Amino acid sequence: MKFSRTSQRRVILSELRKLKSHPTADDLYTIVREKLPQISLGTVYRNLDQMAAAGIIQKLELSGRQKRFDGNVEKHYHMRCPHCGAVKDVENERLADVENILSDVLDELGADSFWIEFTGHCKDCNKAEAGLV
Amino acid sequence: MKFSRTSQRRVILSELRKLKSHPTADDLYTIVREKLPQISLGTVYRNLDQMAAAGIIQKLELSGRQKRFDGNVEKHYHMRCPHCGAVKDVENERLADVENILSDVLDELGADSFWIEFTGHCKDCNKAEAGLV
DNA sequence: CCGTTTTTAGTAATGATTACTATTTTTAAA
DNA sequence: TTTAAAAATAGTAATCATTACTAAAAACGG
The missing domain is CATH 3.30.1490.190 (Ferric-uptake regulator, C-terminal dimerisarion domain)
Known part of the structure; x- marks a missing residue:
């Protein structure tokens, strides 16, 4: 399970890093579709989970319904x-x-x-x- | 929106208070059905939410998936x-x-x-x- | 190149929770 | 007590976030 370099992953990460708003997966899906209109929601979820597992981003499991993501890993x-x-x-x-x-x-x-x-x-x-x- | 006294609410509360395990709504549904086989899952959810709103029980919104309930309000x-x-x-x-x-x-x-x-x-x-x- | 691995888009499925509805129960006041 | 209004119920359907599946496409490493 090595990381491949795909435009989808690159755009998701760079858009997340631009934000201070701790977006949900769905928020990012909306944003990323402006650059990659064909991307699917599953791809966004999968990449966010993979990057969080790799410590590249943070996954915030706050006590609400939707999980949120944070490009700041500090x-x-x-x-x-x-x-x-x-x-x-x-x-x-x-x-x-x-x-x-x-x-x-x-x-x-x-x-x-x-x-x-x-x-x-x-x-x-x-x-x-x-x-x- | 005054509380009515129903057997469903009474049994849900007393079963919850017996437990130290912080059950989910579904756990309680299973337990309460032994006393009230006709009770519906929606009734369990509704009563738990109402009692939590009234401060009679605690609703634990832990960072996992399912919410949990606690009869100990301390x-x-x-x-x-x-x-x-x-x-x-x-x-x-x-x-x-x-x-x-x-x-x-x-x-x-x-x-x-x-x-x-x-x-x-x-x-x-x-x-x-x-x-x- | 070229075979292998990884990723993708698209769609279907899942699981927890909430909403809806017609009926029943509880309540409080007459 | 009777009774009308309010609240609650069982059962079912709908919703929402997330995960799983699949066949095709892209990336990788030699």
Whole structure:
């Protein structure tokens, strides 16, 4: 199972890397079809899964329905808006402390990994739910 | 939308409360059918969702496929076995420190809530994957 | 080149969940 | 109690994300 170089895989990866929006497979299907109108949804799914398995991209199994993908493989965290479903990166220096503690907890539990995610309204949805828009 | 008292809801809740296994809706459907053979899967889903919305039970939206339910509404964390899919409660006193930090992080981010979950092989699967069973 | 491996497009199938509907049960008030 | 409105039910159909299948095409390595 060696990787072949195909235009499909190349376009999927380069489009994903352009985005900060953590798209779903279907989002990427829509975007990639502008460059490769014949591509099939299965090809998008397969390539995303393969690249995630190879560590080239990240697969976000957030607690919603659809999985999301992230071209940034550095360890970082995400916040999902419960209103519009958008997923944004989260940055906070105190998360380093959390990581340190949890890495000890992992050892004590005999666990392999931990997952943290946040829920919070994004700016626009905050306004919308307050009736300001 | 007031709650009516139905035998279906009562049995679903009491069976869930007997279990420590964090069953899926389908698991509960199987169990409850022993007492109420006519119950339909939709009724199980609907009641679980309603009770979760009312805070009577917990709905675990873990990062796998199926959602799971927990009769214990106290705040606690879970570990999922990547091999057999089992979900177990996690206890560790240092998680209180993590909660404290994350509650500050929530404020700083303007977020509403956080979710932590662990992945780790359970005893039996550890043996199985080591080829000992 | 050329045989082998990998990938593809297109389609079908799956699995979890939700929606629909006609009927029944529960509720609360008269 | 009777009774009308509200809520819930069983059974079924529909939906949505994802995975599986297949025959044809493309990429690979020698």
